[in-house]
Amino acid sequence: MWAPPLGAGEPIPGALLPHLACPTTSGTGSECTSLSVIRINDLKTKFVLGNPLLLPDEALVDPTCCDSLPGNIVASTGFDLLSHAIECYTSKAYTRWAKVGDPRKRPYLQGANPWSDLAATRALELVGKYLERGVNDASDSEARDQLMWAATLAGMAFGNTGTHLPHALSYGITHLMHDITTDDYAVASPFIPHGISVIASAPAIFRYTAAGAPERHLEAANSLGADTSDAGNEDAGELVAGRIVELMNKTGMPNGIGDLGFAEADIKSLAASSVRQLRSIANAPRETNLQDIENIYAAALSYG
């Protein structure tokens, strides 16, 4: 099932046992995707399995499962859902694929499409409105309920669309992290939560990708709550980045990958690791090579 060098790449042999998914964080949306992420500490690696057979049979989404979550975990998982939604909305459009007669033969992750746009846009509106409240006040059940719904919506979107550069560049961070454990996670060092590894580079990424789909970036910034009333396409990247940094600051997130223990000397290694995420990189709205990724990591060291 796992691709080489971890496994022989054999397909899942058939239907799996019944799968009832009940999320206990408001982030991954995995209760409605066909994707699983596995981390193998001994091999210092993390990878994704994607197969329609992995889609749960039923999802039981109960926000009260998150009542006891520390704010830092609501924040990191909330930024995961935020990034799922904005990556969906700004990814390359589904129309790039050649037409095929049988819809079942269309690519599994298709890129931005009208159906995922609906869910992604609503998820961005909700996370923009409720993230700060849900992180900073555990008793704010309205905010935490809405974050859970937003996570499910974003999962519906990205399970159909795929992610792009923020998730691709999170892999280098996860593979190379050292001597760090984020607060409120009861795990051994080194550990950086997925949502933090994703969002740490995101402002620098959207400053870069906006040129490939400026209208979409502008619409996403607006959905997240940025004031876009006097903005033009040339402002799109800055508006998305600025709104994300604002939310990161208000929720106690690291101020770039420098706060995760990385320095300029790590940039080439980070880029060399992440450039292997071919599918996600190809889903970005702008062509991206190794040098571009190095430039993005350099810009993501700190957001001032």
Ligand SMILES: [Fe+2]
């Ligand atoms: Fe994610």
